[in-house]
Amino acid sequence: MGTLEAIRSRPLLLLVAGAKGAIGSTLALASCMMQRQPDLISPYLTTSDLWGDAADAQQVHMAGWDRNPMAMTEALALHGVVPETLWTGNREALNAIPVAAAPKNGLSVSAQIEQLIRDIDGFRQLFPEAQPVMVNLLPACVECSLAHGNNGDNMTGGRFPDLAYARAAIRAGIPVVNFTPNDLGDGDLLATAAEKGIPLVGRDGKTGQTYFKVVLASAFKARHLRVDGWYSLNILGNADGRNLMDPDCARGKLANKTNLLDEILGYPVGEAYGEGAHKVHIDYYPPRGDAKEAWDVIDIKGLFGLSMSIRVNLQGRDSILAAPMALDLARWVVLLQAAGRGGAIPELGFYFKKPEGEAPAATWEDQLRDLKGLVAYCRQQLAG
Numbered sequence: 001m002g003t004l005e006a007i008r009s010r011p012l013l014l015l016v017a018g019a020k021g022a023i024g025s026t027l028a029l030a031s032c033m034m035q036r037q038p039d040l041i042s043p044y045l046t047t048s049d050l051w052g053d054a055a056d057a058q059q060v061h062m063a064g065w066d067r068n069p070m071a072m073t074e075a076l077a078l079h080g081v082v083p084e085t086l087w088t089g090n091r092e093a094l095n096a097i098p099v100a101a102a103p104k105n106g107l108s109v110s111a112q113i114e115q116l117i118r119d120i121d122g123f124r125q126l127f128p129e130a131q132p133v134m135v136n137l138l139p140a141c142v143e144c145s146l147a148h149g150n151n152g153d154n155m156t157g158g159r160f161p162d163l164a165y166a167r168a169a170i171r172a173g174i175p176v177v178n179f180t181p182n183d184l185g186d187g188d189l190l191a192t193a194a195e196k197g198i199p200l201v202g203r204d205g206k207t208g209q210t211y212f213k214v215v216l217a218s219a220f221k222a223r224h225l226r227v228d229g230w231y232s233l234n235i236l237g238n239a240d241g242r243n244l245m246d247p248d249c250a251r252g253k254l255a256n257k258t259n260l261l262d263e264i265l266g267y268p269v270g271e272a273y274g275e276g277a278h279k280v281h282i283d284y285y286p287p288r289g290d291a292k293e294a295w296d297v298i299d300i301k302g303l304f305g306l307s308m309s310i311r312v313n314l315q316g317r318d319s320i321l322a323a324p325m326a327l328d329l330a331r332w333v334v335l336l337q338a339a340g341r342g343g344a345i346p347e348l349g350f351y352f353k354k355p356e357g358e359a360p361a362a363t364w365e366d367q368l369r370d371l372k373g374l375v376a377y378c379r380q381q382l383a384g
């Protein structure tokens with residue numbers, strides 16, 4: 001176990017599955033900028049606030065995997081998340097980020113793991129001082145229930161690639177951040193991670209509409225305003241949005257976005273009508289690209305059961321909201337691993353729609369309290 005000082009003096013190495021996606025390429029730019037202009041990135045990180053100067057000095061390197069062979073700058077131009085004027089000065093550094101080819105479709109999970117471990121060894125040799133973290137930014141895919149219980153070995157590549165990345169990381173002693181809605185709910189893997197003291201945290205980053213939903217729902221609960229119904233609509237035009245038009249891929253995401261409201265409030269929204277009145281829709285709308293727009297119509301009841309209504313309109317940028325959270329989570333898992341925590345970390349529920357682990361806090365204030373508790377725990381464990 002190192003001290004806080006020792007940990008922050010070593011750079012982070014983000015090993016990103018899906019490195020050239022919308023979030024991955026945004027994260028690549030943020031990592032490059034952390035090297036030369038940390039003042040442009042650090043103020044947008046929750047860990048900077050929670051940890052104060054303990055986090056800010058830490059350098060960040062990135063490596064990873066993608067199916068897409070294009071240069072990182074081409075990927076940035078393709079996704080259009082960040083205007084070219086903001087990344088062109090980092091062109092060389094961006095294209096120097098080592099991104100390996102993803103394991104080919106058709107390989108068994110064991111063969112994928114072998115390949116990924118070889119890649120990980122190579123990345124470690126490139127950045128021998130750095131502390132690696134696996135960051136899963138693969139596309140949302142069909143639930144992996146098939147992979148559970150059979151060790152996943154008769155699964156082949158393509159269908160559920162996340163499992164191989166997570167297993168390779170845990171085998172290599174590297175903590176995992178699962179930002180996707182994909183269920184890595186492999187009890188054995190979590191148990192191994194816990195045994196080996198390696199954090200495996202997820203899932204489904206709580207970036208935009210759902211984050212504000214948690215904040216508002218927690219506020220209604222605190223004021224004893226009764227939520228009578230909640231209608232949420234999202235439009236987005238990036239690859240994630242297109243992918244989520246497949247009902248099988250969207251199922252997990254929609255469930256994650258829906259279930260948490262009743263959990264926060266402590267009653268089923270819509271019980272007066274004998275059916276659910278919390279509706280969540282995601283629609284792919286190409287003109288928007290990454291600039292997601294979300295609308296919420298919230299019906300609440302106050303004294304005498306009189307009804308009131310609120311409208312929320314978020315005009316967001318999906319990857320701009322997501323990338324700093326992925327970086328925050330990478331900082332967290334390195335500290336937690338050093339502080340002796342492994343397996344699921346339910347106290348990181350602030351960052352996720354579907355936090356893994358036992359009894360994660362549901363309300364916003366409880367999630368913030370948990371984060372502060374984790375800071376205190378790590379500081380105590382890592383006192384030099």
Ligand SMILES: NC(=O)c1ccc[n+]([C@@H]2O[C@H](COP(=O)([O-])OP(=O)(O)OC[C@H]3O[C@@H](n4cnc5c(N)ncnc54)[C@H](O)[C@@H]3O)[C@@H](O)[C@H]2O)c1
Nearest residue numbers: 018020021022023066067102139140161180205207239318
């Ligand atoms: N943006 C948000 O606010 C948000 C919030 C919560 C969760 N997420 C999730 O984060 C994930 C990433 O989102 P995104 O917008 O960057 O998606 P994206 O589709 O833009 O990126 C995915 C990348 O993964 C690559 N890829 C596909 N299969 C691969 C494989 N087997 N190995 C390596 N790379 C592979 C693709 O080529 C692509 O570059 C998605 O699962 C999304 O649902 C996003």
